[in-house]
Amino acid sequence: xxxxxxxxxxxxxxxxxxxxxxxxxxxxxxxxxxxxxxxxxxxxxxxxxxxxxxxxxxxxxxxxxxxxxxxxxxxxxxxxxxxxxxxxxxxxxxxxxxxxxxxxxxxxxxxxxxxxxxxxxxxxxxxxxxxxxxxxxxxxxxxxxxxxxxxxxxxxxxxxxxxxxxxxxxxxxxxxxxxxxxxxxxxxxxxxxxxxxxxxxxxxxxxxxxxxxxxxxxxxxxxxxxxxxxxxxxxxxxxxxxxxxxxxxxxxxxxxxxxxxxxxxxxxxxxxxxxxx
Amino acid sequence: xxxxxxxxxxxxxxxxxxxxxxxxxxxxxxxxxxxxxxxxxxxxxxxxxxxxxxxxxxxxxxxxxxxxxxxxxxxxxxxxxxxxxxxxxxxxxxxxxxxxxxxxxxxxxxxxxxxxxxxxxxxxxxxxxxxxxxxxxxxxxxxxxxxxxxxxxxxxxxxxxxxxxxxxxxxxxxxxxxxxxxxxxxxxxxxxxxxxxxxxxxxxxxxxxxxxxxxxxxxxxxxxxxxxxxxxxxxxxxxxxxxxxxxxxxxxxxxxxxxxxxxxxxxxxxxxxxxxxxxxxxxxxxxxxxxxxxxxxxxx
Numbered sequence: 161x162x163x164x165x166x167x168x169x170x171x172x173x174x175x176x177x178x179x180x181x182x183x184x185x186x187x188x189x190x191x192x193x194x195x196x197x198x199x200x201x202x203x204x205x206x207x208x209x210x211x212x213x214x215x216x217x218x219x220x221x222x223x224x225x226x227x228x229x230x231x232x233x234x235x236x237x238x239x240x241x242x243x244x245x246x247x248x249x250x251x252x253x254x255x256x257x258x259x260x261x262x263x264x265x266x267x268x269x270x271x272x273x274x275x276x277x278x279x280x281x282x283x284x285x286x287x288x289x290x291x292x293x294x295x296x297x298x299x300x301x302x303x304x305x306x307x308x309x310x311x312x313x314x315x316x317x318x319x320x321x322x323x324x325x326x327x328x329x330x331x332x333x334x335x336x337x338x339x340x341x342x343x344x345x346x347x348x349x350x351x352x353x354x355x356x357x358x359x360x361x362x363x364x365x366x367x368x369x370x371x372x373x374x375x376x377x378x379x380x381x382x383x384x385x386x387x388x389x390x391x392x393x394x395x396x397x398x399x400x401x402x403x404x405x406x407x408x409x410x411x412x413x414x415x416x417x418x419x420x421x422x423x424x425x426x427x428x429x430x431x432x433x434x435x436x437x
Numbered sequence: 438x439x440x441x442x443x444x445x446x447x448x449x450x451x452x453x454x455x456x457x458x459x460x461x462x463x464x465x466x467x468x469x470x471x472x473x474x475x476x477x478x479x480x481x482x483x484x485x486x487x488x489x490x491x492x493x494x495x496x497x498x499x500x501x502x503x504x505x506x507x508x509x510x511x512x513x514x515x516x517x518x519x520x521x522x523x524x525x526x527x528x529x530x531x532x533x534x535x536x537x538x539x540x541x542x543x544x545x546x547x548x549x550x551x552x553x554x555x556x557x558x559x560x561x562x563x564x565x566x567x568x569x570x571x572x573x574x575x576x577x578x579x580x581x582x583x584x585x586x587x588x589x590x591x592x593x594x595x596x597x598x599x600x601x602x603x604x605x606x607x608x609x610x611x612x613x614x615x616x617x618x619x620x621x622x623x624x625x626x627x628x629x630x631x632x633x634x635x636x637x638x639x640x641x642x643x644x645x646x647x648x649x650x651x652x653x654x655x656x657x658x659x660x661x662x663x664x665x666x667x668x669x670x671x672x673x674x675x676x677x678x679x680x681x682x683x684x685x686x687x688x689x690x691x692x693x694x695x696x697x698x699x700x701x702x703x704x705x706x707x708x709x710x711x712x713x714x715x716x717x718x719x720x721x722x723x724x725x726x727x728x729x730x731x732x733x734x735x736x737x
Contacts, residue, residue, distance in 0.1 A: 163538060170535045174527045254522040257488045258539045258579075259512035436451075437490040 164268035165275065167260075171242065172272070178238045185234040189283045192228055193291055213389060215295035218307035222385045222407065224288040225314040228280075229382060232318055235276050236325045240338045243269060243329025253437045266429045269326055277318040285311055313381040313409040320378050320417040320424075327424040330431055349373050374424075377416040383407050439466040440502050441587050441618055442487060447496035449482050449642075456482040458642040459496070464587065464620060469613050471629035471650075472622040473728060474639035480622040481519065483639070484591050488516055501586075512540045515580030516589040521572040525565035529556060529575055532564055533582060542583045550578040554608060570601030577608055587618040594628065606631065630724040638731060645731050653727050657694035660703065663716035664690075670712050689716075 172178045214223050246252040255265060293299065325342065332338040352373065356366045370376045386392055388407055442464040449457040457479040464470055472480050485491030487498050489507050500510030523532045533547045551557045554574035559567070567575065573593060580588055590609070594602040609632055613619055623629050629636060630650070637647040646653055664670045667688065674680050674692050684691040700719040707714060722730065 163541070167535060167538050170527075170531065170538065171524065174524070174531050176526065249524060250520070250522040251524055253490050253518065255539060256490050256508075257511060257516045257518060258536055259508050259510075259514075259541075260539050261489075261506075261508035264508070434492070436485070436492055 161267075161271065164264060165271050168242075168268050168272045172238070175242075178242065181234050181238050185231055185238075186279075186283060188231045188234070189228055189280065190287055192224060193287055213297070215291050217292045217296045217298050217304045219385070219388065220288050220292045220296065221307045221310040222382070222388065224284055224291070225310045226382045226385050228284050229314060229317060232280070232321055235280070235318075235322065236342070237335075237339065239269075239273065239276070239322050239325045240329045240342075241335040242272070243326055244333055244335040244338055247330075247333040250437075256437070262432050263429065266425065266432060269428075270323070270425050273319060273322040273326055276322060277315050280318055281311060281315040284314060309409045310382060313414065316414050316417050316421075317378050317381045320374070320421045323421045323424040324374055327428045330428045346375055349375050371413065372416060374420045377413065377420060380413050381409060381417060440464070441466055442498065442500055442620075443502070444483070444487065444498045445496055447483065447486060447498060448494045449479070449486060449491065450494045456642050457486070460639070460642070460644050462637050462644065462647045464618065466586070466618055467616060468635050469619045469633045470621065471633035471636045472620065472639065473624070473626065473629055473636055475624055475732075477641075478639040479642035480624075480639060481591055482642075484516070484518060484589060484620075484622060488514075488518065488589070490518075512542075512583060513586045514589060515583065515585035515587070516591075517573075517576045517580050517593060518589075518591045519595070521576035523564045523572070523575065523579075526563060528563055529560045529567075529578075532575070533579055536579045536582055540583045546582055546584070550581045551575075553581065553611075554578045555604070570597050570604065573597060573601070573605060574608070577605070581612070585617065587620060588612060589620045589622075591622045592624070593621070594623075594625065626723075626725040626728055636724075638728065640732055650724065653724075653731070656722060656727075657697045658719060658721040659691055659693045660700070661716065661718040661720070662690045662692065662714055663688060664712060664714050666712050669710075670707070670714075673707065673710060673712060 172182070213219065246255070252265065256262065260268075289304075292304065296304075298304075325338070328338040328341050329335065332341055349370070353366060353370050353376075356369060357363060360366075361369070371380055383406075385407070387396070440463050444463070445461050447457055447460045448455065460479070460483060472483070474480050482491055486493045487500075487507075489511060500507060501513070524535070527535070529551065530547060533551070534544055537544050537547070548557065548560075551560050554577050556571060556574055556578065559571065564572070564575070577590075577593070580590075593609070594605050597605065606628070609619065609621070613632055619632070621629060621633060633650060635648065636650050636653065638645040638653075662670060667685075667690070670690060671683065671685070674683050674690070679694060679696050679698050681693045681695045683693070700717065703719075704714065704717060
């Protein structure tokens, strides 16, 4: 296993484009801390983002995992191109001839996906923990370590998404087209939702069905955190609107994404096995 | 004899095309093999199958008498298929380190093999800056990293300039002289003739011949003769039962032997008959002539 990771590491780290993207990704993850510094101080209007409670435990787990998940696109590019380049350079053929089995090849890519997900998760955990310790109004241990399921959900979400990218890289064999396919798939899910709601089902049923689509299921893992803020709820109360959302991470949502991950990795393997190179 | 590779009834179909048809042969340790055949005769497909990159349709193959799985066996094999494939953004040394990791061998042979192919002074240049000849030589270095039991080369001189071709052939000869088993696929017959002791000849995916180069045609060779007394010579040849077909072209008479006659005896008998030769050569068909002969008889 270590050998497979080392192989992938040599391939990735010597590629300047991948290296730049990976480094920028982790810098961006860290830079979420800079949000804390946002302060408006215009005469009577004083606004400090840290003061409205976004860094309070345990809310910060929810907020940070939701926001940082958007940066995953950087690593998506790295993963799609690390797969597609093996085809365009024909190095996949050479790897197999040199004695890597097809199973090991897929495994080495999947291990890379897992490593990226683990690293990102650890990073987000540490950054959030530090931010929280500095700004949170609550600092009792049980509160700090409540709602940690968002961290787990973050990991599952990244792993599922990267596995999807990996599969697209193998399926399409060209990085640009694979990324294009990803966007088209996103649009397709949007259209599917629209059609279902329009012709077939009511809103709730559509939501349930959409929850089984790969990208939507990954998005569902961590719900938007904004309406959960006290400040927002206060405003909503004032205009007589009741916001009643279930913010929690549900086990079946995790299960759906894990299933997609397994499907994508298995399909990648099946595709590689079936194809003549 | 230890079998390095055994191929049994191997078949590969691409949709309507049958690229390899019921092919069987064995590769024994220590010999230098050539796989011969025109373009599209199934050479690369056959190699692709045994190298785990092309799926077979039917049949089977086993490495080292089937003692280990294919991908484990490939770690003991060095192979170059068509174009050299490396990571363009990595240097020669980085690429070879990666190959060492895949083959699970230590890195300490890298310098030695780069020196063997004459790339030591460019070892830290990126692969994409290499010329085709250098890329091909790097591929050979990479294939040799594990001191393989067998070296498989598919059209190793394709697309190279004369100097590059010469360099590659020198390297192959050097490796062959060290006792490494070599399997060389090529459509360049003189290339195979120069280095191979055994051949497998393919045409349209079927095996025409496999065995020693010297046993390919049951032929005793032929005489090339010239004389001012052309007619007398031809009459004598026609009367001699040792000769079969006789051809005349531009005053050069080619007489094919049905049984072995030494040049000395033949010359003496002609002289006794009063026929004096101005030119006499006894030789066997070149591989090219034998190959054309074989493929011709099969196509009729």
